[in-house]
Amino acid sequence: MQEEAGQLFRDIAIAITSSIIISLLVSISVIPTLINLLYGKRESKEKNWMQRSLIGPVFVSMMMAVSNLCQKNIFTRLLTVILFTSLSVSLIYMLKPPAEYLPQGNRNLILNILIPPPGYSVEKLKEMGRTIYEESKPYYGGDGKDGFPPIKAMFYVGADRFTLFGGMSSEETRAAELIPLFSRIMNSIPGIFGVSIQTGIFEQGLGAGRTVEVNISGENIDSIAGGAMTLFGAIRQKIQGAQVRPIPSLETSYPEILVIPKKEKLAANGLSEKDLGVYVDILMDGRKIDDFSPEGVKQIDLVVKGSDNEFTTPEAILQATIVNAFGDLIKLGDIAELKYSQSMPQINHLERKRTITLQVTPPITLPLQSAIEIIEGELVAPLTAAGKLEGVSITIGGNADKLVETGNALKWNLLLALLITYLLLSALFENFFYPFIILFTVPLAAAGGFVGLTAVNTFIKPQGFDILAMLGFIILIGTVVNNAILIVHQSLNNVRYQGMEPMEAISSSVRTRIRPIFMSATTSVLAMTPLVLSTGSGSELYRGLGSILLGGLTMSTMFTLFVIPALLTFVIRFERSRKDEAA
Structure with a gap:
């Protein structure tokens, strides 16, 4: 079995097989000898009251x-x-109950992923971090407060791509009880919403533990965002207590600047749109051109990048000097212009289609299989029939997908075990x-x-x-x-x-x-x-x-x-x- 759960099964199978083999060897060699030594010369005695029990x-x-x-x-x-x-x-x-994937465990870590509104500044992120710490301070140490276990430690990360904070309980087995507290703190911050989840012991990726990933894919980003917003509200209403996290976002109003080529001037300079993209890539994020492998040292990437001190604003790259196809120096602004727009902070793709993913963590009382059935049968199907998800396709992934794959593999393993046992017994009994x-x-x-x-x-x-x-x-x-x-x-x-x-x-x-x-x-x-x-x-x-x-x-x-x-x-x-x- 090669699925994610295969390693767990393999370890258990090796342990059980090894113990049975050793037990067999001991039972046919050590036990008879030991019995003979202990009871071989023992005289027969009358049965005691326990042996005479009725x-x-x-x-x-x-x-x-x-x-x-x-x-x-x-x-x-x-x-x-x-x-x-x-x-x-x-x-x-x-x-037979609905199935789960891997055990969640009871890890002493609560992760809270925050989704700020578009245009949130660095100062605002710092202020939000201070607010979270101030709201959490009364619950530090001691015996806890308001029925919540005491907080042992916390951390906060405010970055351009993600914002989150986490906490641990002084009482390791009661970490999950901090979820309502952290959810209340998140909801008290204006314009902020997010998810508060207990991380699983088999979790891979940020918040990707006991989750169902609903992928909304299509060509038009506005249609995708509209479909994702519809499903987001429907899931939160239908599955009470579910944590729903949109990836990357439901908002399409994040500021965006597009570099638009001036096609005639671009052609006059012997450059293509691809060449323009390479120049912009070098000026902004940098571009790998080769690698360097000195003896005894790990390979180093050679990257060409514009100066951070010189290009401090988007408009500054228009003044950058580049070389055209004829070896002449020109300004980037001669062959391109900037267009200010709004979009998402990033656009993910699934099978070459633009995609927004809703990462759904059902409440602990709702099995993963039941959550999948509710989303597919009671939400996606009716909304599609009503025409509210036009222009998009819906697929289920994440651990829900792994559950189906592993379940199918397990069925074949079960049949294989039955077949091997049957054939072995047939040979022994003739x-x-x-x-x-x-x-x-x-x-x-x-x-x-x-x-x-x-x-x-x-x-x-x-x-x-x-x-x-x-x-x-x-x-x-x-x-x-x-x-x-x-x-x-x-x-x-x-x-x-x-x-x-x-x-x-x-x-x-x-x-x-x-x-x-x-x-x-x-x-x-x-x-x-x-x-x-x-x-x-x-x-x-x-x-x-x-x-x-x-x-x-x-x-x-x-x-x-x-x-x-x-x-x-x-x-x-x-x-x-x-x-x-x-x-």
């Missing part, structure tokens, strides 16, 4: 009574399979039917996984169905089949080598395997419980994964004892005793 035998008797009832006749077998299968499918359908019966535990485990995730959401803490949680279903494929393998393998041994009748063989197999099945399941469940119940820093990353594994393993363990024997009765009757064949 709980175990009574529990086994109850489980066997239900299991035998499920395989009593054809009707009960079919009823068992249909009932548990229908229950599993229904639970999956009802409990049969194509028994692996199918064993894999019947997978949908039972999937239903249990969603039950576990729902239980965590209800009783412990809200937990999204993110990509890491989805990994739990792939892990379950290799885990829950173990119990079914024990029952099927022992049943076949009873028929082939003990000469038992099919029904007797299955019943005996279930009875003898209840103890190891529940021992392994109990140890696994207890070992994974801290993963779900822990509330420490970083625990939210793997809580979803743990809840799916916990729920899936628990439900499949219980259902396997009833469904697998019922299915096995339809196939095992064709087995013959190998003792008879040998005779």
Whole structure:
């Protein structure tokens, strides 16, 4: 898997595979030797009160009574399979939540991106920074104020392309509670609006964490800005609590100066419009003409640039001296003129089309998939049908796009895991039917996984169905089949080598395997419980994964004892005793 989440999956897969291999080696080498040393010379003793407990035998008797009832006749077998299968499918359908991308985490950093009006001066930016610090000062240190956690540190950046400030909480786990405070401070500054978001641990780019990017593309910048403004208002109204950040801006009134060529004079001097653009580029920002690589020193770019002291205003470049195609010196103003206009601070392009992007951060209670469905189905489609988005095209990108790509890749990985498991079991059992019966535990485990995730959401803490949680279903494929393998393998041994009748063989197999099945399941469940119940820093990353594994393993363990024997009765009757064949 090569997507962004692939690295996370790869690390987990390597860790699990390595631990299983080491565990296998230890179990077949160290454990038998150790058991022989500890118990080889031990005399038999009477059972103590714990060993004589009635709980175990009574529990086994109850489980066997239900299991035998499920395989009593054809009707009960079919009823068992249909009932548990229908229950599993229904639970999956009802409990499957909308998907998230990667876990947000609980990073102790709140980022506030400010969008000032056009023409905001440097002095105004400095004044805004002082205002933000003054408004935040009462919340520094101590025990906090007005229910907000105390602020540990802040920073402010006022630049020509972006303006932002950030803050950290003295109580690391309560950083998100500062968002309403910072939003209130932003809204109190006249003419300013912006977004206040908690940065994610997997965030790439400024504010590009748990976001849906709505790209409004077209040819006419006014149509694009109008469509973006329409969607901006619709999203904020429809998704309450959503943070919407336009990139680069919704305003088209930023001052702009255009360098217009005088075509006749340009041609008379043997220059093209491209040549003019190169000259202007050199005078304004500078242009790379070559690179210099001295020995032992990093490569240096050679840039030709106009003097900052000489060209302090746009009009000054018209007095710059340049060389025409004939080697004569001329003024730039001889071949070009300036035109004052208004536009955006920058124009972004997507697939060669001018684009304004609305970066939507939905509230934490709204999954990313739900936000995508609302934007596409309840906003974009009706507005397009009403003719309010004419002349523009709308696409969804950002983490929403990555969620779809990773989800599709994960589906193929899930199918591949099922196929590999099926083929491996087919080779081991030398049969194509028994692996199918064993894999019947997978949908039972999937239903249990969603039950576990729902239980965590209800009783412990809200937990999204993110990509890491989805990994739990792939892990379950290799885990829950173990119990079914024990029952099927022992049943076949009873028929082939003990000469038992099919029904007797299955019943005996279930009875003898209840103890190891529940021992392994109990140890696994207890070992994974801290993963779900822990509330420490970083625990939210793997809580979803743990809840799916916990729920899936628990439900499949219980259902396997009833469904697998019922299915096995339809196939095992064709087995013959190998003792008879040998005779």
